[in-house]
Amino acid sequence: MVEILILKDIAIIFALSVISLLICHRIKLPSIVGFLLAGLLIGPYGWGLVKSVHEVEILAEIGIVLLLFAIGIEFSIKDLINSKRAVLIGGSLQVLMTIAIMFILARQLNFDPNKSIFAGFLVALSSTAIVLRTLQDRNELFSAHGRVILSILIFQDIIIVPMLIFTPLLSGNTENIIGSMLVLGLKGIAVILAVILLARYVVPRVLHQVVRTRSRELFLLSTALICIAVAWSTNELGLSLGLGAFLAGLVVSESEYSYQALEGILPFKIVFTSFFFVSVGMLLNTNQFITDALAIVGAATLIVIIKTILVIGVALLLGMSSRSAIIVGLALSQVGEFSFILSKAGISSNLLDQNVYQIFLAVAILTMAVTPLLINIAPRIADIVSCWPFLSIFRHGSYRHLAEETKLRTLKDHLVIIGFGVNGKNIARAARSSNIPYVIMEMNPDTVRSKRKEGEPILYGDATGREALKQVAIDQARIAVVAISDPVGTRRIAKQIHELNPSAYIIVRTRFVSEMLALYELGANEVIPEEFETSVEIFTRVLMKYLIPRDDIEKFINEIRSQSYEMFRGLYQRASTLQDLQTHLPEIEISAIRLGKDSPIVGKTIDEAQIRTKFGANVLAIVRDQKLTANPESSHDLKIGDVLYIIGPHDCCNKASRSVSGSK
DSSP states (O other): OHHHHHHHHHHHHHHHHHHHHHHHHHTTOOHHHHHHHHHHHHSTTTTOOOOOHHHHHHHHHHHHHHHHHHHHHHHOHHHHHHTHHIIIIIHHHHHHHHHHHHHHHHHHTTOOHHHHHHHHHHHHOOOHHHHHHHHHHTTOTTSHHHHHHHHHHHHHHHHHHHHHHHHHHHTTOOTTHHHHHHHHHHHHHHHHHHHHHIIIIIHHHHHHHHHHTTOHHHHHHHHHHHHHHHHHHHHHTTSOHHHHHHHHHHHHHTSTTHHHHHHHHHHHHHHHHHHHHHHHHHTOOHHHHHHTHHHHHHHHHHHHHHHHHHHHHHHHHTTOOHHHHHHHHHHTOSOOTHHHHHHHHHHHTTSSOHHHHHHHHHHHHHHHHHHHHHHHHHHHHHHHHTTSHHHHTTSSOOOOOHHHHHHHHOOOSOEEEEOOSHHHHHHHHHHHHTTOOEEEEESOHHHHHHHHHTTOOEEEOOTTSHHHHHHTTGGGOSEEEEOOSOHHHHHHHHHHHHHHOTTSEEEEEESOGGGHHHHHHTTOSEEEEHHHHHHHHHHHHHHHHTTOOHHHHHHHHHHHHHHHHHHHHTHHHHHHHHHHHHHHOTTSEEEEEEOOTTOTTTTSBHHHHTHHHHHSOEEEEEEETTEEEESOOTTOBOOTTOEEEEEEOHHHHHHHHHHHSOOO
């Protein structure tokens, strides 16, 4: 019966979450607000629909573990070392300054000194789950401000353990507190050494053997085992689960299969982190909130303002620009989820009574609820505030972060080769001899390891997943060649590449002619069927044996290829011809404009339309009634429904499109 009750509660959580997310999507609110709203409605202080509150809290813990594991995979040990200044200096300053300010304020409210310090503990922590989730959604995790935010959050996740140990001291229980701190330090050193050893010598070798089996199930289970085992081990040592999960992610990040691991874990992370946000919403006592609404809103506002100002000061001390510092300050202005754990320890130590505890929960949840909104509007606020006189002197800053250095090395206008069989090797050889920048993605771990030693820019990954394609900067690629033997995988890869980079020129190798049309529809620009090309090669050799002149054979081959590919490609051939030009000239753009009935140039000639004179773009071709007229004469008349292909700089094409299309 317990399992059935849990299943029912999970169904209720998902149902209310879906409804809340749909509403938030319609009114353009962040998804986290939807989860918090769902938790508020179904929790014990709402409609009381969910009975398995404890079980939901356990699922929420798993969500935090998976979130931090994924962050660890993306971060890597090298990144952490490069961010040590922001972690140690930025994190410690932020925590200590917040505790000091809250101590002063709490003393003004007649709290005794110990409770005032504990109040500083509670407010000093920020929400790792909400902030990182929002930054991931905005693709800002590895920006300058994202790195500093993550660094400070890492310090907060570490400092929660000493805070938990120090809490009994504040309550007057001083039994062996120095010994506990010493043991904690030794445990921390042991964990760091263990992580370095695992990352350097153990996990990469284990994952290599797992990957060689080509079993996705085995790889996924192995990745999950590493995450859970390291998190559990750190928890047993008295450290937090979240810290252990982050360290597990760092361990996996040092292997060449990190993005494959991230791809597998993402769906589970999404599901379980939703439980965390729902569980936070379930904690809020709506009656308490209504009774003390003014005090709660006032306290929440004061905390947000204080933490924002303090974090801005810390970020400026780290050398950040005023704009980035303001974004960091607003992002870390809330109370964190680990404060809930700390608050329960405070109740046990008589540092909080139930009334203050409920007010604290309401304040904390309110600050968490507004966090996604604050992060979303932070750039606009920063643009305005950073120009104020006392902040303008920090406009540029001196902070350099790894993301900037990585960005300098990011590939652009490169060739992506998916699959390193015979075709992939020949393409790579041709690209290398022509000095074309390229990167290879391959699923065979032995091939990846051996070719990497030879200096090939080759990475391990399953290109059917978006994370793997992002690893090879597919969004910046000029051409992508898919040369694998799996027809289902080929279709998925072509679709993913087209969605991630619609301007990429996609060339696909397939075994059968019957696959061509489906691949064109999925976004491929050129499809080369081995079945057809093999037949061409066979009759070429037959004709040569009959001593047919080579020129006649070449002419016949060109005719056969032209007729056969046209039959399958249809309109795709015209699109490909135009995209060919854009492929070789990435600095210009080719745009298609359909002339509507309200177009100001309908009834005029190309010369009279003055597209080049007014907008700086040239008419390259016109399509009318499915017929293409390339390089039309200046006297060519323009009619409703014509599709004009124009060529020119991006802004010129945009201006022309808005002015002459005639669409409402």
